[in-house]
Amino acid sequence: QQQVKQSPQSLIVQKGGISIINCAYENTAFDYFPWYQQFPGKGPALLIAIRPDVSEKKEGRFTISFNKSAKQFSLHIMDSQPGDSATYFCAATRGAQKLVFGQGTRLTINP
Amino acid sequence: GAVVSQHPSRVICKSGTSVKIECRSLDFQATTMFWYRQFPKQSLMLMATSNEGSKATYEQGVEKDKFLINHASLTLSTLTVTSAHPEDSSFYICSARDRLGYRETQHFGDGTRLSIL
Numbered sequence: 001q002q003q004v005k006q007s008p009q010s011l012i013v014q015k016g017g018i019s020i021i022n023c024a025y026e027n028t029a030f031d032y033f034p035w036y037q038q039f040p041g042k043g044p045a046l047l048i049a050i051r052p053d054v055s056e057k058k059e060g061r062f063t064i065s066f067n068k069s070a071k072q073f074s075l076h077i078m079d080s081q082p083g084d085s086a087t088y089f090c091a092a093t094r095g096a097q098k099l100v101f102g103q104g105t106r107l108t109i110n111p
Numbered sequence: 112g113a114v115v116s117q118h119p120s121r122v123i124c125k126s127g128t129s130v131k132i133e134c135r136s137l138d139f140q141a142t143t144m145f146w147y148r149q150f151p152k153q154s155l156m157l158m159a160t161s162n163e164g165s166k167a168t169y170e171q172g173v174e175k176d177k178f179l180i181n182h183a184s185l186t187l188s189t190l191t192v193t194s195a196h197p198e199d200s201s202f203y204i205c206s207a208r209d210r211l212g213y214r215e216t217q218h219f220g221d222g223t224r225l226s227i228l
Contacts, residue, residue, distance in 0.1 A: 032215040043117070043204045043219035044155070089154060096214040098145070101154045 002027055004092050006102025014110050019077040021105045023090035026071065030092040034099075035075050038087045045086070048075070054105065080109045114140050115207050117220030125212070125228050126197060132190045132223045134205030140185040143205035145217060149202045161188045185210065195227045 005024045023033075031052055036044035050057045050064040050073065057064045063076040068094045077084055090102040114137040122130055130174050134144055142163050147155040159169045161179050167180035177199075181192040188207075204223055206217040 034215075036219075039226070041222070043115075043206075043221045045219065046216065049215075093215055096143070096208075098157055098160065099217060104185075105153050106152070 002100050004090060004100050004102045006105060008105060009103065010108070011111040012108045013080045014109060015080060015082060017080050017109075019080045019084065019107055019109070020074055021088055021090070021107070022072065022074045023092075023102050024070075025092050025100075027092070027094075027100075028071065029094050030100075031094050032040050032092070033064070033066065033073050034091050034093075035062075036089045036101075037090065038089065038104075044089060068109045077107075081108075082109045082111050085109045113209060113212070113218040114138055115205065115220040119223060120221060121224045121226075123226045123228065124195065127194055128213055128227075130192045130225060132192075132203055132225075133205065134188045134190070134219045134220055136186045136207045136209075136218070139207075139211070139218075140208040141188075142185065142210045143208040144182060144188040145206045145208075146180060146188075146190050147204045147206070148154075149204060149222070151202075152212055155204065158190075192225065197227045200225055200227045207210070213228055 034042045034049035035047045037047045048062045063091040066073045088105045091099045093099045116135045144161040146158045158173045159167045161167045161180045161182040163182045169175045180190045182188040204222040206219045
């Protein structure tokens with residue numbers, strides 16, 4: 001009930017391409033869905049987040065798509081760049097409760 | 112804004128040593144801080160939730176006597192790994208929730224790489 005399942009585990013995309021990472025959740029009480037970006041040896045940094053009252057949120061090259069009925073949400077990185085190579089984590093929570101993280105996706109952008 | 116500083120960034124010590132890791136919110140007050148552990152190529156595992164002025168809440172399976180947490184002020188929480196052994200080697204990350212910000216948002220530090228010889 002508390003799990004967030006993330007796929008794929010790793011992803012290789014050519015420079016300029018679109019990177020897509022997917023997450024699925026079970027707990028319908030979740031009402032906040034952030035994505036974090038983590039570089040090796042660093043802590044996660046908040047990239048973008050969405051609430052279930054909207055189906056899409058865009059910030060620059062990063063877009064979250066949210067499907068409430070399917071209990072799924074995804075991160076799209078447009079025009080992917082080598083500097084986007086990192087590990088990405090989706091998460092879910094409700095209010096002041098703890099974050100439930102996905103398993104992570106290691107993204108590699110080939111130049 | 113919303114900077115969390117974690118110190119030290121890396122520590123190497125002998126088995127049996129106790130190690131203290133500090134987590135500071137530099138430009139905001141944090142009533143709640145979180146401590147995570149991350150193994151290589153794995154996700155973050157919540158160890159405990161630290162509330163200012165009260166005892167920490169530990170996740171199931173985390174030894175509270177092994178991992179001592181003190182949240183003495185609105186800007187500082189410490190994690191002490193007592194009598195550390197090689198199996199305690201890991202990447203420890205703290206996060207903090209801004210008292211005046213969105214309650215869902217956590218700001219993360221850059222982690223501490225702990226290596227026990």
